[in-house]
Amino acid sequence: MKKRVLLAALAAAVCVTSGCSFKKGAQELTQEESTAQPETTVTQVQTPSTAQVPETSGESSPEQPQELEEGTARIIIATDIHYLARDLTDMQMSYEYTADHGDGKVMKYIWEITDAFIEEVKAEKPDLVILEGDLTYNGERDSHIELASKLEAIEEAGIPVIVIPGNHDINNPDASRFEGESILSTESITPEEFEEIYDKFGYSEAVSRDPASLSYVYQINDKTRALMLDSCQYDPKNLVGGMIKDDTYTWIEEQMEEAWNLGMKVIPVAHHNLLDESEVYLQDCTIEHSEQLIDQLESWEVPLFKRTSSCSALQEISWRFWNL
Numbered sequence: 121m122k123k124r125v126l127l128a129a130l131a132a133a134v135c136v137t138s139g140c141s142f143k144k145g146a147q148e149l150t151q152e153e154s155t156a157q158p159e160t161t162v163t164q165v166q167t168p169s170t171a172q173v174p175e176t177s178g179e180s181s182p183e184q185p186q187e188l189e190e191g192t193a194r195i196i197i198a199t200d201i202h203y204l205a206r207d208l209t210d211m212q213m214s215y216e217y218t219a220d221h222g223d224g225k226v227m228k229y230i231w232e233i234t235d236a237f238i239e240e241v242k243a244e245k246p247d248l249v250i251l252e253g254d255l256t257y258n259g260e261r262d263s264h265i266e267l268a269s270k271l272e273a274i275e276e277a278g279i280p281v282i283v284i285p286g287n288h289d290i291n292n293p294d295a296s297r298f299e300g301e302s303i304l305s306t307e308s309i310t311p312e313e314f315e316e317i318y319d320k321f322g323y324s325e326a327v328s329r330d331p332a333s334l335s336y337v338y339q340i341n342d343k344t345r346a347l348m349l350d351s352c353q354y355d356p357k358n359l360v361g362g363m364i365k366d367d368t369y370t371w372i373e374e375q376m377e378e379a380w381n382l383g384m385k386v387i388p389v390a391h392h393n394l395l396d397e398s399e400v401y402l403q404d405c406t407i408e409h410s411e412q413l414i415d416q417l418e419s420w421e422v423p424l425f426k427r428t429s430s431c432s433a434l435q436e437i438s439w440r441f442w443n444l
Contacts, residue, residue, distance in 0.1 A: 253286025362392025
């Protein structure tokens with residue numbers, strides 16, 4: 121009795137923020153993705169108010185969140201934080217040069233941006249925060265540990281946080297620290313260590329875990345589940361491009377069938393794109409053999425796929441609301 125529907129790929133382009141209703145049409149979402157311009161505002165669906173990422177001074181005056189209908193959820197989604205532990209830099213020449221000549225990561229202000237984001241989340245009081253990968257600058261162990269400790273402040277405010285890895289986060293040979301004129305190697309982490317560090321941010325609360333990857337299912341509310349897909353390649357070595365393992369496809373099918381039988385909506389979330397991002401980024405950003413995943417999700421009438429623009433030239437923290 122299943123029927124095929126058009127699957128939408130909703131961009132979370134960094135520095136580009138917008139909101140969407142879970143019931144928006146696929147064509148409309150795709151058009152938004154292709155025409156979005158860099159902004160720092162967040163459109164909150166079903167409410168007239170907007171929220172802005174606060175200035176680095178930490179000052180913020182968000183409007184009071186409006187009550188939603190029973191059974192709905194407010195979700196903040198953030199991507200590509202690329203957090204660097206403060207002790208990994210002395211702020212001298214090698215760091216300054218990297219910050220000024222990098223690919224757009226906002227290295228010089230990442231501590232202020234991250235702290236401001238956390239305070240904004242606590243003020244907005246969403247039902248859930250989803251972090252879509254590239255949590256750290258280049259997978260530094262110290263960066264993961266320090267970011268996880270900061271995320272605890274959100275959980276302590278009664279707001280759950282769930283994460284998946286990005287291509288920068290695990291077994292990254294470019295994990296670095298900056299000292300004077302030198303860029304020195306530092307310790308990265310394994311997949312097992314990622315799960316350990318972020319255990320309380322999705323993994324220990326998972327409805328189901330994929331034995332083949334760091335994918336899992338998280339129960340958002342009694343009507344909706346998040347299918348957190350690990351699209352990264354890091355074993356035996358770290359690769360930029362995304363891919364879903366064969367065993368993971370089998371696990372996905374099992375999860376979709378269970379959700380279908382329970383009458384639940386499923387929101388797949390991944391770090392890499394389901395559809396080609398643009399004519400500029402033709403390699404690595406799109407999941408390899410993505411047509412297989414598209415066919416699988418369409419067969420279960422999945423109306424929306426949430427991903428990040430993992431290869432965007434501007435990689436700074438961005439976020440948006442979802443109302444489900």
